[in-house]
Amino acid sequence: MIKVGIIGATGYAGAEIVRILMGHPQAEIVWYGSRSFAGDKYESIYRNMFKIVDAKCMDEDMDKLSGEADVIFTATPQGLCASLVNEEILSKVKIIDLSADFRLKDVAVYEEWYKLEHKAPSYIEEAVYGLCEINRKDIAGARIVANPGCYTTCSILTAYPLVKEGLIDVDSLIIDAMSGVSGAGRGAKVANLYCEVNESAKPYGVANHRHTPEIEEQLGYAAGRKLLLNFTPHLVPMNRGILVTEYAKLTSKDGVLPTYEEIAAVYEKYYKDEHFIRLLNKGEYPETRWVETSNYVDIGFEIDRRTGRIIMMGALDNLVKGAAGQAVQNMNILFGLPENTGLDLVPAFP
Incomplete structure (x- = not known):
């Protein structure tokens, strides 16, 4: 089983990752990270998870999480992932970042458009833009995947x-x-x-x-x-x-x-x-x-x-192909699984 940690598990994209992974046959969530709800039961925040997720939210300690997970999803605002990542973490775990921190290859462009100082510019070049249909070969060997925007x-x-x-x-x-x-x-x-x-x-x-x-x-x-x-x-x-x-x-x-x-x-x-x-x-x-x-x-x-x-x-x-679903698709590529594993979600209507 792939051990998964989620930082930002109580935002919409993070919650969608949780929903998808509940049906993933090869993944187990070991960390529901949330700065706002640390210590609260996850099912108390999203009642659709009542009797499904029996876990409490934890903090965003990526150092500790990297020792418990195989992959970390960061479904967080711009700037957080870049402020947390370091070489020791990347030596132990793969990161799929749903923010824009590693999407743009020119740090000056990132700082101009996002009005933030980039905290980890040394990792920009190696990060792979996670648009699966175009970059899957590069994604397969990545340590950092920059999940595209919706x-x-x-x-x-x-x-x-x-x-x-x-x-x-x-x-x-x-x-x-x-x-x-x-x-x-x-x-x-x-x-x-x-x-x-x-x-x-x-x-x-x-x-x-x-x-x-x-x-x-x-x-x-x-x-x-x-x-x-x-x-x-x-x-x-x-x-x-x-x-x-x-x-x-x-x-x-x-x-x-x-x-x-x-x-x-x-x-x-x-x-x-x-x-x-x-x-x-x-x-x-x-x-x-x-x-x-x-x-x-x-x-x-x-x-x-x-x-x-x-x-x-x-x-x-x-929230799915534009965020969480694509992130799981990237995870499947990283771990050598068929891309549709856990993702054959039939569109709901109405």
């Missing part, structure tokens, strides 16, 4: 094959995205109160959302050069889900745009064997309700020949 996972996977194959002009790429309220975390904020969110939708982080450089960096690797793009997130009144709509100019060959079938063949080339990516049929578009509580990503597209643009669309559950 917006970024959906945005990158939706466009990646076309960027990689040069079928779109990346300088024209625009990404609009919508998220459920759970994406903002469990902390009490006036802007996330029911009356503030219900019956409304709003853009936020316009032209400065901190997931922007993460998307640019990863799609830049696919394009083979640095790129800039517009990313605009929106908050919508639902608990879970990410929906992205991406627009870009198609590249033409001798003045002729690629056909729907040619584009579909490129998506098939990259994703036909991916267990958790579902490519939709022509005329079908992703909806968040069909991926809720699952680790699936649904992707569809439409070509607008009038404007020479392609509209790419993707949907996922922000």
